[in-house]
Amino acid sequence: xxQVKQNSPSLSVQEGRISILNCDYTNSMFDYFLWYKxxxxxxxxxxxxxxxIKDKNEDGRFTVFLNKSAKHLSLHIxxxxxxxxxxxxxxxxxxxxxxxxQLTFGSGTQLTVLP
Amino acid sequence: xxxxxxxxxxxxTEKSQAVAFWCDPISGHATLYWYRQILGQGPELLxxxxxxxxxxxxQLPKDRFSAERLKGVDSTLKxxxxxxxxxxxxxxxxxxAFGRGLWETQYFxxxxxxxxx
Numbered sequence: 300x301x302q303v304k305q306n307s308p309s310l311s312v313q314e315g316r317i318s319i320l321n322c323d324y325t326n327s328m329f330d331y332f333l334w335y336k337x338x339x340x341x342x343x344x345x346x347x348x349x350x351x352i353k354d355k356n357e358d359g360r361f362t363v364f365l366n367k368s369a370k371h372l373s374l375h376i377x378x379x380x381x382x383x384x385x386x387x388x389x390x391x392x393x394x395x396x397x398x399x400x401q402l403t404f405g406s407g408t409q410l411t412v413l414p
Numbered sequence: 415x416x417x418x419x420x421x422x423x424x425x426x427t428e429k430s431q432a433v434a435f436w437c438d439p440i441s442g443h444a445t446l447y448w449y450r451q452i453l454g455q456g457p458e459l460l461x462x463x464x465x466x467x468x469x470x471x472x473q474l475p476k477d478r479f480s481a482e483r484l485k486g487v488d489s490t491l492k493x494x495x496x497x498x499x500x501x502x503x504x505x506x507x508x509x510x511a512f513g514r515g516l517w518e519t520q521y522f523x524x525x526x527x528x529x530x531x
Contacts, residue, residue: 399509
């Protein structure tokens with residue numbers, strides 16, 4: 300049972316336009332959400348995060364939006380650049396008694412930014 | 415900038431053989447994670463350490479997989495015997511988080527790509 304879902308395996312966008320990547324979750328105990336970016340032959344790198352007490356977080360060209368009632372979050376990249384081409388993973392975390400938090404990942408979306 | 419180190423980067427083995435992966439987390443990071451990522455899927459947690467103690471290995475196939483972090487620093491993940499379905503990327507991550515509470519970013523290593531023939 301997938302608790303974090305990324306229903307679009309791939310997305311192509313023209314350079315300079317907006318990229319919107321979507322993610323849905325089912326576990327209402329998740330209270331922290333993250334996006335990781337992964338290039339081939341490398342490990343995932345942290346991109347941006349949002350706490351459940353917020354509905355928006357912005358960092359440069361990257362903005363994450365959280366809609367708790369819909370259990371939905373999205374990552375906006377504006378403007379998109381060819382170097383943004385990578386697999387983007389949505390991840391979620393909940394508090395765990397007595398130990399550090401864990402991440403539950405979605406299956407990823409391959410973003411291709413066309414020059 | 416400190417990084418998580420993993421070796422080897424690639425491993426090809428035959429089924430029924432034993433394989434081992436090594437991870438050196440960022441210095442001072444108390445929490446270490448091993449993930450498995452199958453092609454087309456997201457990383458899935460196999461085991462979580464806090465210092466030298468296992469805090470969660472509920473997803474680790476214990477009949478063939480084992481993990482240790484003897485001195486609370488570097489860690490080894492072993493598979494014996496390897497099966498065809500074990501072909502995947504094995505990722506190690508670490509964070510400075512200790513115990514319950516606020517989020518601390520997990521930093522990932524480059525991974526070990528395993529191919530079982």
